[in-house]
Amino acid sequence: IKAWVVADQLRRTDRAGERPSDSELHDLSLIIRESNNELTHELWDTLGGTDSITRLIRTCELTDSSASDDTFWSRTRLSARDTARLGGCIADGTAAGPKWTKWLLEEMRQVHGLGDFGIRDAFPAAQRAGIAIKNGWVERTERDGEDEIHVNCLAVADEWTMGVMLRY
Numbered sequence: 001i002k003a004w005v006v007a008d009q010l011r012r013t014d015r016a017g018e019r020p021s022d023s024e025l026h027d028l029s030l031i032i033r034e035s036n037n038e039l040t041h042e043l044w045d046t047l048g049g050t051d052s053i054t055r056l057i058r059t060c061e062l063t064d065s066s067a068s069d070d071t072f073w074s075r076t077r078l079s080a081r082d083t084a085r086l087g088g089c090i091a092d093g094t095a096a097g098p099k100w101t102k103w104l105l106e107e108m109r110q111v112h113g114l115g116d117f118g119i120r121d122a123f124p125a126a127q128r129a130g131i132a133i134k135n136g137w138v139e140r141t142e143r144d145g146e147d148e149i150h151v152n153c154l155a156v157a158d159e160w161t162m163g164v165m166l167r168y
Contacts, residue, residue: 004053010028060082083164136151
């Protein structure tokens with residue numbers, strides 16, 4: 001969802017004839033590269049919360065996903081198929097718009113730290129740098145009293161996208 005929230009902001013800003021400030025771009029970078037939850041939640045609120053997910057479903061033509069009734073972006077329900085569709089929507093420029101797609105994909109290639117796991121690890125080192133990713137996880141035990149961990153992986157390469165979802 002973080003990749004979409006950033007894309008939604010960039011596309012809407014561009015359509016309004018504006019450009020994000022350097023400070024805003026820095027914050028968007030932190031959301032992607034470092035998976036900053038606080039900045040994501042602030043941006044999610046600015047974008048209208050679940051209204052942003054409604055735009056995601058419409059814009060990227062998702063069929064298996066829905067916004068949560070909850071007020072938290074991480075509760076959005078996505079399928080692996082729709083996660084791959086989101087990757088395609090980012091790759092083809094629909095999500096962020098033509099002006100910001102290259103920037104977003106480059107940020108996704110720079111994910112590091114705890115968020116740097118998953119799909120691109122399956123590739124030889126020489127190919128990894130070209131694969132854009134956004135991964136996440138939620139321990140439901142902390143927030144909902146459920147005994148589950150959810151892991152979500154999105155990868156975008158030049159010729160393909162992939163979504164992997166795990167619930168343990």
